[in-house]
Amino acid sequence: MLPKELLTDFLSVALYLLVGVVFAVVPIILSMLIVKRSTGKMREATYESGMETIGTAWMQFTVAYYIYALIFLAFDVDVLYLFPVALAYGKYAIRDLVEIFIFVGIxxxxxxxxxxxxxxxxxxxxx
Known part of the structure; x- marks a missing residue:
């Protein structure tokens, strides 16, 4: 038999998991029940800013766009990391500043x- 504290911990985790699943599944089911589905030729047409499309929507992009986007994403996340670090300077401000310079250097x-x-x-x- 499990100790009462451990059982309580497992039940709270199970409850959070259940609530998370409910919050994820209920909107999907509601949208299936409420929304009227349309079919036909216009439903499958490509729509871009109200203008008729020219050519096919399937075109290849160079890998440079992908790499550029990844670099942007990496630096965007890193800047989000730097804000709380800069605000959390403690009594070791010089050490923290050196760590930030090392991070930005990398x-x-x-x-x-x-x-x-x-x-x-x-x-x-x-x-």
Missing amino acids: LSLAIVYAWCKGVFEWKPREE
């Missing part, structure tokens, strides 16, 4: 690496 190495690999050089696509 990020700068990633930019230099991407620059050396030519990620930031945009070449027109050859068709």
Whole structure:
């Protein structure tokens, strides 16, 4: 038999899990029940800003766009990390500042690496 405290902990985790699943599943079921589904040729047409599309929607992009987006995402997350770190300076402010400089230095190495690999050089696509 499990101790009462452990059983209470398991029940609270199970309750949180159940509430999370309910909050995820109920809106999906409600939208299936409430929304009227449409069918037809216009339903499957590509819609872009109210203008008729020219050509196919399936086109290839160069990998540079993907790498550029990943670099942007990485730096965006890192800036979000730096704000709370900067606000949490304690009595070891110099040490914290050095740690931030080391962190930003490592990020700068990633930019230099991407620059050396030519990620930031945009070449027109050859068709």
